[in-house]
Amino acid sequence: LKHFTTIENISNEEILTLLDRAHEFKAGASWEPRKKQIFTSNLFFENSTRTHNSFIIAERKLGLEVLEFDAVGSSLSKGETLYDTILTLDALGVDVCVIRHSQDQYYDELIQSPNLHLAIVNGGDGSGQHPSQCLLDLMTIQEEFGTFEGLKILIVGDIDHSRVARSNAQMLTRLGAKVYFSGPEEWYSEEEFSEFGPHMQIDNLLGEMDVVMLLRVQHERHTEDEGFIKENYHQTFGLTLERAKRMKSGAIIMHPAPVNRDVELADQLVEGSQSRIVKQMQNGVYARMAILEAVL
Ligand code: CP
Known part of the structure; x- marks a missing residue:
């Protein structure tokens, strides 16, 4: 999978494979250690307790470097768009962005851009998908x-x-x-x-x-x-x-x-x-x- 944004783009086979792996992780499996540092950033523009914190724990269990993104303290408050924010994180070397946003399908613009290389994981978009x-x-x-x-x-x-x-x-x-x-x-x-x-x-x-x-x-x-x-x-x-x-x-x-x-x-x-x-x-x-x- 390049991105994980909507179940509409995921085949039954892919979802069953993800489920198998989730059960393996629950049974104690670990991830193949990576030599290079992998950075994730969690951008939650809507409130969350479960999704946000379980992504942080999942990232740490996988040994990833976790950047917490504070929308209020970021340049979004100066009018920077979501696209330009993600372009910046991509340029800085972030590998995965987990995003929750109130706009339905906010991710379309991001995954269609030829200039963005990081993976987008949807933590919930408006009334769209979770x-x-x-x-x-x-x-x-x-x-x-x-x-x-x-x-x-x-x-x-x-x-x-x-x-x-x-x-x-x-x-x-x-x-x-x-x-x-x-x-x-x-x-x-x-x-x-x-x-x-x-x-x-x-x-x-x-x-x-x-x-x-x-x-x-x-x-x-x-x-x-x-x-x-x-x-x-x-x-x-x-x-x-x-x-x-x-x-x-x-x-x-x-x-x-x-x-x-x-x-x-x-x-x-x-x-x-x-x-x-x-x-x-x-x-x-x-x-x-x-x-x-x-x-x-
Ligand atoms: N179920 C769920 O998405 O909960 P949070 O809003 O707390 O993440």
Whole structure:
């Protein structure tokens, strides 16, 4: 892989190879030591706890030289563009830039430039894609079920604004899982998502699902949010304690986090026995080691 920007450009074979490698890293494999120094820079223009820190840990576990980029203290505050910032880091000798940015497909201009040589790893672009989250989610599902073929996966919540839903729905469908959606109908674009699965009431689906994947409500991407009442959302669309009891035996709960406890799911379920949310966070380090190794 030259870059890792969207799962649309990654074949099933490539994703399965990345998954194998992520499992190997989790089992203790190490990276072939390199003689030359390799520099990575992490540019997070949107807030992050999990993605940012797990990339730092993955980079350090691989023995890379990590440069932390502070957008506020950089020349971006003097009006320098993202392109010129990356051109500068490239010239300085940075090998990989991990970037999170609010602009959908910010990476297109970067990967199409003949003058940039470094690899771009997408840490999330606006409402576009979150491919490294997709890889860690696949890893978590694979650990649980060993396969994707025939699994029934329910994605619940703010589908339209979710880069996690976009990446996961596409990749899980390609790998043979059956995807369903639930949540407020106005947050599900039939035009974009119906090719991946139908939108239905959560109560009509829960008993059959192998995975219930809840999404955070992306208030920051909504233009009108005044009518939102947390308690109403939880009771109508959320995974309440009562609904969780109706989940199939062996079914798991996932959430990319950050979690709004008692909104997307009941507080008690977050660290409960059906939840794999903490495991998802742990797997993020190994999935990101596999991604960095692949682009290097
Ligand atoms: N899941 C996820 O992307 O979390 P962060 O926003 O904390 O990185």
